[in-house]
Amino acid sequence: MKYDFEQFQGQVRELVERREADQVREILDLMRVQDIAAVAMQLRDDDMPWVFARLAPGRRVDVFSYLEPSYQYRLAIRLPQEEAREILQGLVPDDLTALLEDLPKHEVRRLLRLLPYRTIRRALTLLGYPASSVGRLMSPLFVAVRPEWTVGQALEYIRAQSEQDITVNTVFITDEHEQLQGMIPLKHFVFGAPDDLISSLQGVPMVSILTDAPQAEAIRMMKHYDLEVLPVVDGDNALVGIVTVDDVLDAAEEETTEDFHKMGSVGIGLSLRDAKATLLYRKRIGWLLALVFINLIGGGIIAWFEETINALVVLVFFLPLVIASGGNAGAQAATLMVRALATGDVQTKDWLKLWTKEFAVASALGVTMALAVSLLGYWRGGLGVALVIAIALVLIVVVGSLIGLLLPILLTRMRLDPASASVPLVTSIADVAGIIIYFTMAAVLLNLPVHSV
Amino acid sequence: MKYDFEQFQGQVRELVERREADQVREILDLMRVQDIAAVAMQLRDDDMPWVFARLAPGRRVDVFSYLEPSYQYRLAIRLPQEEAREILQGLVPDDLTALLEDLPKHEVRRLLRLLPYRTIRRALTLLGYPASSVGRLMSPLFVAVRPEWTVGQALEYIRAQSEQDITVNTVFITDEHEQLQGMIPLKHFVFGAPDDLISSLQGVPMVSILTDAPQAEAIRMMKHYDLEVLPVVDGDNALVGIVTVDDVLDAAEEETTEDFHKMGSVGIGLSLRDAKATLLYRKRIGWLLALVFINLIGGGIIAWFEETINALVVLVFFLPLVIASGGNAGAQAATLMVRALATGDVQTKDWLKLWTKEFAVASALGVTMALAVSLLGYWRGGLGVALVIAIALVLIVVVGSLIGLLLPILLTRMRLDPASASVPLVTSIADVAGIIIYFTMAAVLLNLPVHSV
Numbered sequence: 001m002k003y004d005f006e007q008f009q010g011q012v013r014e015l016v017e018r019r020e021a022d023q024v025r026e027i028l029d030l031m032r033v034q035d036i037a038a039v040a041m042q043l044r045d046d047d048m049p050w051v052f053a054r055l056a057p058g059r060r061v062d063v064f065s066y067l068e069p070s071y072q073y074r075l076a077i078r079l080p081q082e083e084a085r086e087i088l089q090g091l092v093p094d095d096l097t098a099l100l101e102d103l104p105k106h107e108v109r110r111l112l113r114l115l116p117y118r119t120i121r122r123a124l125t126l127l128g129y130p131a132s133s134v135g136r137l138m139s140p141l142f143v144a145v146r147p148e149w150t151v152g153q154a155l156e157y158i159r160a161q162s163e164q165d166i167t168v169n170t171v172f173i174t175d176e177h178e179q180l181q182g183m184i185p186l187k188h189f190v191f192g193a194p195d196d197l198i199s200s201l202q203g204v205p206m207v208s209i210l211t212d213a214p215q216a217e218a219i220r221m222m223k224h225y226d227l228e229v230l231p232v233v234d235g236d237n238a239l240v241g242i243v244t245v246d247d248v249l250d251a252a253e254e255e256t257t258e259d260f261h262k263m264g265s266v267g268i269g270l271s272l273r274d275a276k277a278t279l280l281y282r283k284r285i286g287w288l289l290a291l292v293f294i295n296l297i298g299g300g301i302i303a304w305f306e307e308t309i310n311a312l313v314v315l316v317f318f319l320p321l322v323i324a325s326g327g328n329a330g331a332q333a334a335t336l337m338v339r340a341l342a343t344g345d346v347q348t349k350d351w352l353k354l355w356t357k358e359f360a361v362a363s364a365l366g367v368t369m370a371l372a373v374s375l376l377g378y379w380r381g382g383l384g385v386a387l388v389i390a391i392a393l394v395l396i397v398v399v400g401s402l403i404g405l406l407l408p409i410l411l412t413r414m415r416l417d418p419a420s421a422s423v424p425l426v427t428s429i430a431d432v433a434g435i436i437i438y439f440t441m442a443a444v445l446l447n448l449p450v451h452s453v
Numbered sequence: 454m455k456y457d458f459e460q461f462q463g464q465v466r467e468l469v470e471r472r473e474a475d476q477v478r479e480i481l482d483l484m485r486v487q488d489i490a491a492v493a494m495q496l497r498d499d500d501m502p503w504v505f506a507r508l509a510p511g512r513r514v515d516v517f518s519y520l521e522p523s524y525q526y527r528l529a530i531r532l533p534q535e536e537a538r539e540i541l542q543g544l545v546p547d548d549l550t551a552l553l554e555d556l557p558k559h560e561v562r563r564l565l566r567l568l569p570y571r572t573i574r575r576a577l578t579l580l581g582y583p584a585s586s587v588g589r590l591m592s593p594l595f596v597a598v599r600p601e602w603t604v605g606q607a608l609e610y611i612r613a614q615s616e617q618d619i620t621v622n623t624v625f626i627t628d629e630h631e632q633l634q635g636m637i638p639l640k641h642f643v644f645g646a647p648d649d650l651i652s653s654l655q656g657v658p659m660v661s662i663l664t665d666a667p668q669a670e671a672i673r674m675m676k677h678y679d680l681e682v683l684p685v686v687d688g689d690n691a692l693v694g695i696v697t698v699d700d701v702l703d704a705a706e707e708e709t710t711e712d713f714h715k716m717g718s719v720g721i722g723l724s725l726r727d728a729k730a731t732l733l734y735r736k737r738i739g740w741l742l743a744l745v746f747i748n749l750i751g752g753g754i755i756a757w758f759e760e761t762i763n764a765l766v767v768l769v770f771f772l773p774l775v776i777a778s779g780g781n782a783g784a785q786a787a788t789l790m791v792r793a794l795a796t797g798d799v800q801t802k803d804w805l806k807l808w809t810k811e812f813a814v815a816s817a818l819g820v821t822m823a824l825a826v827s828l829l830g831y832w833r834g835g836l837g838v839a840l841v842i843a844i845a846l847v848l849i850v851v852v853g854s855l856i857g858l859l860l861p862i863l864l865t866r867m868r869l870d871p872a873s874a875s876v877p878l879v880t881s882i883a884d885v886a887g888i889i890i891y892f893t894m895a896a897v898l899l900n901l902p903v904h905s906v
Contacts, residue, residue: 003658003659003660003661030658031658032658032660032678034677034678034679155643158643159643159644168640169622169638169639169640169681185622186622186639186640186643187621187622187639189643190608190611190612190639190642190643191612205456205483205484205485206456207456207485208456222702223699223702223703223706224487225485225487226487226699228622228681228698228699245681245698245702246676246679246681248702249675249676249698249701249702249705250676252702252705252706253676253705253796256709257792257796259713260712260713260716260788260791260792261788261789261792263713263716263717263788263876264716264784264785264787264788264789264876265781265784265785265788266785266788266789271793271798272789272790272792272793272798272799272807273793273798273799273803277810277813277814277817280810280814281814281817281818284782284785284814284818285817285818285821287781287785288778288781288782288785288818288821288822288850289821289822289825291777291778291781292774292778292822292825292826295773295774295776295777295778296773296774296826296829298773298774298777299770299771299772299773299774300770302769302770302772302773303770303833306766309766309769310766313759313762313763316755316762316769316772317752317753317755317756318752319752319755319769319772320748320749320751320752320755320776320884320885320888321745321748321749321751321752323773323776323777324744324748324751324776324880324881324884325741325744325745325748327877327880328718328740328741328744328877328880328881329737329741331717331718331876331877332717332718332719332737332740332741332877334717335713335714335716335717335718335719336714336717336719336725337725338713339710339713339714339725340724340725340726343706343710345724345725345726346725346726350726354725357730357733360730361730361733361734361737364730364734364738365734365737365738365741368738368741368742369741369742369745372742372745373745373749376749380756397741423716423717423784423876423877424780424781424784424785424876424880427777427780427781427877427880428777428781431773431777432773435773
């Protein structure tokens with residue numbers, strides 16, 4: 001039987017409407033928890049607890065953990081208090097932390113009142129790590145065994161732990177001071193003799209990460225080393241948590257979205273669907289105003305060339321082209337560069353080699369574009385104008401491309417995020433450069449007046 | 454001891470230089486295979502086989518699989534023929550496929566001559582699936598057991614298979630026709646009684662994917678369902694392969710890079726480090742020329758308003774601002790929209806709701822920007838010009854934003870990639886719209902002449 005989410009979704013919604021308890025229960029049993037959560041978030045707030053009560057008790061925490069924070073809150077305050085407490089306590093600590101992190105303060109207080117001190121403390125410990133650090137991402141639930149145990153002893157111990165929803169595909173080895181010694185795939189246990197010592201099992205050279213390292217570093221390591229789980233240690237090399245690959249997939253998506261938004265000059269942390277209009281306004285207006293002032297500089301330069309324009313008004317016709325071409329070439333170069341830096345494809349120390357290559361590429365691009373439009377220049381303004389446009393275009397494309405290439409490198413060198421060299425920023429700077437180059441070329445080559453002093 | 458890649462790297466390079474075989478061997482034993490591959494790719498071509506010979510034989514295939522295709526080729530043709538054959542045969546089929554896919558034809562032929570027919574056929578089967586399909590990504594190496602077996606029988610079978618480098622953290626259940634019946638985490642075997650029937654082990658509702666589904670769909674499913682491995686079936690629901698999470702991490706990065714490049718109007722499939730200048734030129738010139746012609750339309754419109762400009766040359770000073778503002782707001786809207794569509798945050802059917810919100814946000818952005826610059830307009834050109842700029846700016850920002858929002862939706866509706874609504878494209882279209890709005894407002898509100906017929 002094919003698993004068909006759309007079909008389940010339609011059925012559940014209809015049956016909830018008619019309050020058909022038994023049939024809803026039957027269908028929920030066939031669905032994966034992530035899909036039950038997806039359907040639940042489309043229901044009315046008052047239908048959610050009713051559906052929840054139809055779930056097999058063993059799956060409730062799981063389904064709850066896949067709801068988005070605002071829905072988790074709305075559901076929790078509508079459930080019987082005892083049940084809400086049970087579910088919140090059942091969440092793995094990193095899921096609880098994520099919930100508390102994303103809710104407004106008064107909602108956090110209301111939920112915390114439901115929880116025992118021990119659960120609160122564990123969640124607060126994780127919240128104590130800096131935002132976007134590995135500590136925020138890690139789960140403190142893992143299985144660690146001692147090197148002096150036998151495989152049989154270790155299996156016994158793992159079996160006892162695995163009642164909880166713990167990741168056991170990888171088992172860690174720690175000494176009596178919790179110091180991380182190694183990690184062993186679960187399959188080595190399955191195929192090892194029960195009397196073998198843990199210390200004798202073949203291990204691979206260890207990698208680990210510190211709690212306060214950036215999450216991006218954890219993503220990079222797990223990709224590079226093909227890890228399904230990465231051990232997290234504190235400053236004393238004591239094992240305090242693990243990062244699993246599903247956490248990393250989510251974090252990687254979030255990080256990529258941030259890079260995208262920065263490249264488009266949008267403030268970060270936005271969901272187009274959920275963000276209120278006022279938030280969207282605030283996240284976008286800053287950059288737009290900043291760019292207005294760069295564009296006004298362009299206007300100022302045009303004003304300075306007023307006499308040039310008066311002498312030959314046909315120059316204005318090519319202004320959109322001249323302005324845009326440098327910006328477009330710069331946008332391309334910036335896009336390539338920002339992404340290459342993010343994936344580690346290039347490093348800032350390669351700048352000279354990249355600059356040389358970009359210079360060659362941009363010159364060729366500029367010459368091609370100049371050939372394409374100089375004919376039009378000749379028709380509208382004669383040989384002189386054609387020549388000005390051709391030469392200016394080559395220079396503008398080269399300068400725009402180099403701005404697009406170098407700005408991300410400079411930002412990285414200054415320990416800023418290269419993605420801040422957004423396409424609109426590069427475009428605006430290249431625009432201004434283009435205006436200067438264009439009118440200067442025109443004034444010089446056609447011997448036009450510049451500024452009436 | 455902390456694992457320090459930089460230190461290992463330096464040591465290996467120095468010791469290779471001095472041909473210190475024993476010391477190199479010692480350090481290589483401490484390193485992870487991915488890092489050995491990274492160091493190997495920095496060596497001269499003739500040093501690579503020497504280092505390879507210092508590797509523990511059991512790790513050679515692994516290290517080889519992490520080299521980039523061009524380095525794999527360079528190493529393979531320098532190794533003794535017998536060893537090259539052994540390594541290529543040892544590669545898991547999807548790694549061999551990836552290698553053959555990325556090499557030029559004559560190099561592929563040279564490598565295929567080394568391989569037995571059976572290995573070639575298996576690789577060619579994978580290459581037979583469409584580019585960017587799940588079939589290209591999957592590995593045909595998995596463990597499947599029958600529902601009527603006992604846990605003990607199954608473990609015996611798994612143990613026999615696991616000699617090879619097979620993923621066993623998840624075990625699949627298939628019937629006598631290879632039809633996929635279910636999947637069980639390895640830990641259930643570890644903790645199950647040897648006499649239990651496989652069919653009695655608790656399973657979760659199954660999901661699977663077809664061989665010719667797009668890779669992006671596999672990524673989406675593995676994220677959504679938190680899967681470490683996704684079964685791949687053919688049209689008859691027979692299990693033919695698996696996709697593992699490390700494949701997905703790589704594919705996701707590749708896909709994001711493509712989206713980035715499209716948003717920046719750069720052709721896809723580029724590595725800034727490795728691409729030759731001629732390739733970079735070819736991938737960039739197409740879009741730049743296309744945009745040139747859109748910009749020329751803008752120039753044509755300015756030409757049409759020649760009389761308006763002659764009557765009031767101060768209008769030109771605000772042209773860069775007017776042109777850029779619509780483009781910048783459009784770039785923001787397009788970035789938010791393209792990313793939200795890629796992550797599934799919004800769907801095209803939400804367009805009316807998004808349009809309404811964007812209209813409100815863009816109006817507010819436009820009014821703010823108009824307030825910021827109209828004072829300058831008043832100073833340079835009097836009340837009339839200030840009014841024209843203010844009104845035009847509001848309209849331009851709204852129109853630009855709506856273009857940025859709607860173009861990705863339209864493309865998706867036409868079954869094209871929304872990321873093709875690149876920032877430079879949206880900017881250029883908004884530019885033209887801005888020029889029309891600006892001069893029309895000026896001509897109408899200030900009662901200026903337009904076109905001398």
